[in-house]
Amino acid sequence: MSAGSGFSPRSVLFVPGHRPDMLAKVVRARPDGVIVDLEDAVAPSAKEAARGTALTALAADRPGAGAVLLRINGVGTPWYDPDVAAAAAAIRTGVLDGVVLPKYEHPAQLTALRAALPDGAVVIVGLESALGVADARPLLAERPDAAYFGAEDYIADLGGRRTPDGAEVLYARSQVCLAARLAGVAALDQVVVAVRDAEAFRVDAEQGKALGFRGKICLHPVQVSIAHEVFTPSPAELEHARAVLAAAETGVGLVEGQMVDAVHVAMAHAVLARAPTNSRESGLSAH
Template sequence: MTALVARSLLFVPATRPDMVAKVGRSRPDVVVLDLEDAVAPGDKDSARVTAAETLTAERPGAGTVLLRINAPGTPWHDEDVRTVVGLLAGGHVDGAVLPMYEAPDQLADLRGALGGDARVVVGLESVRGIADARELLAAGPDGVYFGAEDFAASIGGRRTTGGTEVLYARSRVALFAALHGVTSLDQVVTAVKDADAFRTDARQALDLGFRGKVCLHPIQVEVAHEVFTPTDDEVAHAREILTAGESGVGLVNGEMVDAVHLTMARTVLARAGESV
């Protein structure tokens, strides 16, 4: 299976078919109908029915379509999984998002139920999830997102504008995702209409090694694509570095080229969708 492309992952409440219908305007790489955080406990069953009806009627305009189920151990998990299985059979979704991922068996059980071709994105958003990130990501999900809000609540911390309170946890997700070849998605920005705040956070995520960003609003999708798509100049420079490396030239524009720079250039081209 090819690597999951996810510069943007847009969450849409499963209770809002009107919002699902508008997804094609922003064209996120991944759209997720959410049965978890976006749905109150008393509305879980009706939201599941609404999500199934919405997805069966028309597939949203996104590269990958997923359903975020409720976590293992909740009263709704098993029925959520059965719903995903039915939607997969009809080609209406590509897989599921597993929140509060804390044990490899949880991923194994979900993959067993969905089948090997289904995409699974997991959420590391608790103290246990972050502490065991290396083992959890070694189990092989297609993608992982860092849930900063839930993590801060789990550890008993407080969210700040600067975000230093989650930097260690955020970095662990990026680190172990890279180690195991898992597509990594950075934390949400809850100020959904503040494009500048989202852009700043996304650039920090790119610097940390994330491959995309979780989005809560279509405005954020556009900014995520802007940040996580290399510019023409970046792509041209990366090609120049690789060409220099192949010919044994030690300098490009007066800067030394060594193995590290070749690796970084390949990363840029991979982000641009080029095989290297």
């Protein structure tokens, strides 16, 4: 897998790097991607040990998911270079598919990271700071394989506070999704930290889908199945998309009372591209 390969997961499940016991449970959730986290999930004093622990566990028993990635520590931290070197070695041996670069803020960061990794490595970037969100379009023009919006870090950097309705991050959330669309990369929506509140996750995922996101970051296995329900087109959506394309072919101007034009045809194609029969249950699907 590499940039432009069609990497578009409906779900990516984060697993703390210092908790290899949790990797064995991943297969039950069947996420499109697994991200073993060496950054936020691991205390500074435990980062060196977590790197070795995580990669040893992955080498012994790679979890069942379409893509397995390592979220490395950010550029400028003392753990960045060792993380990149270890990840590159693991990618060469097939233990990993790629890495996640947090707090992406400068195009040169992605250029340098790609140069340090084997060809074809997947790179997901996090836009989760004020600068990262403000410069989302030029940053994503460098064509990472996917990008996620990190709402918690973003609002902390801005000096705001999170609220239940999320109005404080709507602009940034939309900015990241728009920039990803213009760059042709997959956009992954923000986390829901209330991991046992399934309804809150569903509502947030539906909002993300309405904005244009194609998948969501998950912090708990229960969130994975909901993400798949939300971001996989329903039978009704597929039927409507096929009707729109059929109408366009025959010159019919209306479908269910709505006008059919080039925009609706493009949207119908996008829906059908995400149909389960057109995708491998591995996160590899058309953008």
